[in-house]
Amino acid sequence: MKKIIVLAAVCITFASSYSQKIEKKMTHNIPTPSAPIKPVTLEKHSDKRIDNYFWLNDRENPEVINYLNQENAYYEQMTAHTKQFQTDLFEEMKSRIKEDDASVPYLYNGYYYITRFEKGKNYPIYSRKKGSLAAAEEIMFDCNALAEGHTYFNLAGVSISPDNKWASFSIDTVGRRIYTLQIKNLETGAILADKIDNTTGGGTWANDNKTLFYTRQDKKTLRSDKVYKHTLGSKSADKLIYNEKDDTFSTFVYKEKSKKYIVIGSSSTLTSEYRIVSADKPNEEFKVFQPRVRGLEYSISHYGTDFYIVTNKDKATNFKLMKTPEKATGQENWKDLIPHRDNVLLEDIEIFKNYLVVEERTNGLNVLRIMAWNGEPEYYLPFESETYTVYTTSNVDFDTDVLRYGYQSMATPASIIDFNMKTKAKEVLKEQQVLGGKFDKNNYTEERVWATAQDGTKIPISMVYRKGLKKDGKNPLLLYAYGSYGATMDAYFSSSRLSLLDRGFVYAIAHIRGGEDMGREWYENGKLLHKKNTFTDYIDCSKFVIAEKYTSPEHLYAEGGSAGGLLMGAVVNMAPELYHGVIAQVPFVDVITTMLDDTIPLTTGEYDEWGNPNDKEYYDYMKSYSPYDNVTAQEYPNLLVTTGLHDSQVQYWEPAKWVAKLRAVKTENNLLFLDTNMDAGHGGASGRFEALKELAKEYTFLLDLEGIQK
Structure with a gap:
C-alpha cells in the first residue's frame, strides 16, 4: 500500500476532460455489467433493510461466478488502452528490485x-x-519448486527443533490462510507422511525435540480455537491441549525467548490470558498465568526467575511495564517497573541477558530505549527525521549485547543495523538497493504536517514528493490511510512508489484516529461509538491538503484496504466531491450484515472493535455509516475496487454487492471497476513479483485519470 518526469503542464490542464472523454467513448462501446436484483428483506430491531444483492453471498453459485467474470471482463476491456502502460510500469518497478537478493x-x-x-x-x-x-x-525449502502447479502458494511458520534436526512448516495453496502443517527431517531431506490440515500455520517445539504444539481453526469461522500436541513417531491421535470456547477470543502458542516456557495465549480486542508450561516438561498441565479479566490486556516475557509484563493494568491506557516472580504470576504480585505515562505509549519490549530494550511512541514517532540490567544509565537511540519508522527485527539470540533493528523513512530505503548496546557501536549490515542508477534520496522532500479535525484534534500527515513542488493545487496527490484495530501506519519507503513520485505525484499517509499512531487514546477515539472520527479525520486531512494547495479535488486520490476500504466507502458517501479517484482494496463495506452473521470468519472477535449489532445502539450507529447501506443517488468519484474470491477476512461478496449497488444508483458516468482475483485471498497474488502486477493496475488507474500515459 504499500520514473521519469513526463508530466507536462498540458497534461494537468486536460486530465479531467481527457478521462471523461475516455469514459464516454468506452462506455458507449462496452456494455456495463448489471447484477440482477433479487430483493431480500433483512430485519433486526424492527428495522427492515432491503438487500437487492444478497444472492451474491454464494461462491458455489455459477450465476455468482458468472457475474464476477463479467465484471472482470468489463474491467479488462475498459482498461485495454492501458495494458502496455501496465506492462511498462511493472517492468519499471521490477527493475528497481535486486532479484538475486538475500536477507x-x-x-x-x-x-x-x-x-x-x-x-x-x-x-x-x-x-x-x-x-x-x-x-x-x-x-x-525452495519455494519455487514447492509452488509448481499452484496458482497461489505461501509457505509459513517454519520452526526448527532445538536439536536442529526437524523443521515444521505449513503451506497454503488457496490464499484463504488455511494451512497444512508438515514436518521435514533436515538431516535426510525427507518430509514425514504426517499432514495436519486446517492449521493457522505455526508450530512450536518443546525442548525434547519430539513434541510439537500447533493451533487449529474452526472450519467455518476460521477462528483459531484449539491447541494440539503432536508427538513424533506416535501412533496415537494428536492430543487436544486447549479449547478456547469463547467465540470472541482466538488462541495461539509459542515458546519464550529464554526457551524455558511454552506459552498458550488467548486474546480478544480488549482482554488477554496466558497459560504456561515448562518447555522441558511438555506433558505436564499448562498453568494459567493470570485469569482473564475483561478489559485487562497483558503480554509476558521471561527473564531469569521473573516475568516482565506489558499491561494496561490499573487504567494504564498507554500501557506500563511490570514484573512478577515466575512462581507467583497472579496480578496481585505484579510490581511496576516502568510506570504509565500519559504522553508515551509503551508498545513492546525485547529482552536480552544484559539489556532490556523498550519500544515506545511519543508524539506519533517510535523510539528505542536501552536499559541495562546492571543499573548503568539508560539512553535512547537518536533519530532526526519526522517521517521515519524504526523497529526491532530478528533478535532471536538471548545471550548477546547486539540489538538488531530496522530503519527507514519515506525517502530513505530500509536499512538493517546491528547496534552494540554496550559500546554503542553501530554497523549498517544492509541498505535496500534501488537499482537503475536514477534514485537519489536527496531529490525528494519529506515532511510531516498537521491537519485540524472538526473537533479541534490535530491529525499528523506524513508525505513525500520530488523537490521543486509548487503548491498551486495542480499536483496529483494519493492519500493513504487505514485507521482501525489500533494499527499504526508508520512512514515507510517504497521503491515502487517512485513510479508515482517521479511522475509528479505527492504521496501522503493520514495518521487518523482508529490507529494507535498518537497513543492508545487515538485508538479508543476511533472505534465503537467513536468510529466516525476515523472518517471525518480523513475528510479533514483531505480538505487540509486542498486548502494548502498541495492538490485540488480534480487531482486528489484516496486509497485504503480492508478496514481502510471501509474508510474509502464511508468517505465517498460523505464527501465524494473531494476526490477524483478512489482505490478500495478488499473493502469491508457491508458492516451490519457481516457483523450480524457469526458464521462468517472473524466476525465474533470483532465485536470489541465495531460493536455488536445485536445491541440496538450499535446497530443504529453502524447503519449510520455502513458504506453499503448508505449508497445514495449522487455523484461518486472514479472507483477501482479489488477483491479475492477466497478472501477469508473480507468476503468477496461485500465489494461485489457494493459495486452492484453503486452501478444501479449513482448519477454520473465516472469509472467504476470491480477487479476480482479468482485465485487469491485477502493478501492478493502470491509470488514476489506478481503483487507488482496488481500494483501496476492501480497505478495505471491513477495515472490514466491524470492523462499520464507513459
Missing part, C-alpha cells in the same frame, strides 16, 4: 539462517549454514 543472516542455536531470492524466480529459498557464513549452504 541479513541471523544466528540461532549454532546456525545462520538466510532467506534469499534467485534471479527470474518468484519465491524465496530458505537456507542455513552451520557455525559460519563460510560453511556449506543447506537448503531447507
